[in-house]
Amino acid sequence: MKLISLISFSLLTTGIITLSPLVVAQTAISSLRDTRTITISGQVKSVVGNDFILADHTGQVIVDAGPRWWQEINVSVGEYLTVVGEYDEGEFDAFSITRPNGQVMQIRPQFGRPPWAGKKD
Structure with missing residues (x-):
């Protein structure tokens, strides 16, 4: 019985590891809700500084x-662009931005405060 439980646990663990990319599957912009770590993709419609509208x-x-x-x-x-981040209070805070050529721009860590927090602009 312990062997079956161990095998089941191993299969479950392997399944979770295999399925983990599904956690950040692309989300339609119209479906965004306040949440952590989701991926969206779209076309840039306007840019102001480092903020932009993605559609x-x-x-x-x-x-x-x-x-x-x-x-x-x-x-x-x-x-x-493809953007990984979190939707919070009506805007999408980027963790990383990926261009179609594969270039990734790291913006901030997924967890914790952003590196610029507490610094003056």
């Missing part, structure tokens, strides 16, 4: 990529 076929959202004085991200209107 997909379901809607649009403001993406906050941190203060420009900390790290300038330089995205362009019309560019297609």
Whole structure:
């Protein structure tokens, strides 16, 4: 019986490890709710500093990529991006931004305070 439980646990653990990429599956912008760590993709519609509007076929959202004085991200209107982050109080806080060519811009860690917290702009 213990052997079966151990095998079941091993299979369950393996299944969880295998399925973990599904946790950050792409989410439609119109379905965003305050939550942690989700992935969205879309086209940049406008840019102001490090904030930009990202739109997909379901809607649009403001993406906050941190203060420009900390790290300038330089995205362009019309560019297609994939953003991993969290939706909080009507805007999407970016953890990372990926371009179609695979270039990844790290914005901040997923957990804890952003590196610019407590610093002056």
